[in-house]
Amino acid sequence: MGISRSSRHKRSATGAQRAHYRKKRKFELGRQPANTRLGPKRIHSVRVRGGNLKFRALRLDTGNFAWASEHTTRKTRIIGVVYNASNNELVRTNTLVKGAIIQVDATPFRQWYEAHYAQPITKKGTKAQAAASGEEPAKRSNHLQRKLEERRNDSKIDPLLEQQFVAGRLYACISSRPGQCGRADGYILEGKELEFYVRKLRSGKQKHGHGA
Numbered sequence: 001m002g003i004s005r006s007s008r009h010k011r012s013a014t015g016a017q018r019a020h021y022r023k024k025r026k027f028e029l030g031r032q033p034a035n036t037r038l039g040p041k042r043i044h045s046v047r048v049r050g051g052n053l054k055f056r057a058l059r060l061d062t063g064n065f066a067w068a069s070e071h072t073t074r075k076t077r078i079i080g081v082v083y084n085a086s087n088n089e090l091v092r093t094n095t096l097v098k099g100a101i102i103q104v105d106a107t108p109f110r111q112w113y114e115a116h117y118a119q120p121i122t123k124k125g126t127k128a129q130a131a132a133s134g135e136e137p138a139k140r141s142n143h144l145q146r147k148l149e150e151r152r153n154d155s156k157i158d159p160l161l162e163q164q165f166v167a168g169r170l171y172a173c174i175s176s177r178p179g180q181c182g183r184a185d186g187y188i189l190e191g192k193e194l195e196f197y198v199r200k201l202r203s204g205k206q207k208h209g210h211g212a
Helices: 107-117 123-131 142-152 159-167 191-211
Strands: 042-047 053-060 062-067 072-083 101-105 169-174 186-188
Touching: 062 169, 072 107, 072 191, 159 169, 159 191, 169 191
Parallel strands: 062 186
Antiparallel strands: 042 053, 062 072, 072 101, 101 169, 169 186
């Protein structure tokens, strides 16, 4: 039996069974799920209706992630899946799907921040910089100095995000569809959304702790 996306087998709104008056049609076909896992990049192309191509990602380990509040996007390594609202099995198997909450490497974002604002992203980094202050600082023109000072007025960072930078891992959400476009792109979680998922992850760990 082929996979079909037809709704002919469904009951009507009033509960009546619909009459079987035709077989499955090619335009109603469905395909096997991609179940994109974490691993070295492996993408297959699939010829679809109209001669178009879909890119079925079978394995992915990197993606482009946007840091919305800073208006920047960086390619970074995906570390693992930590939460999926639909199914915990997708967390256990590290399956990358749209809407999955994952952890990504914070290094590219930290490097961008430190170059953009010319200051460390965390207090821990400030201490390290103070220890290394014996080295000669890079010479900057007055214009550049003024520019950097102006930027630093807006360089406040969310405390939850700062904690993640210390750990070197950021929570992110996948907003692309890896099984359709062959990419795992998304955005860094911030603000209320980050608070919500941190709370979810904590409550999940407590439940499992009591279960054990």
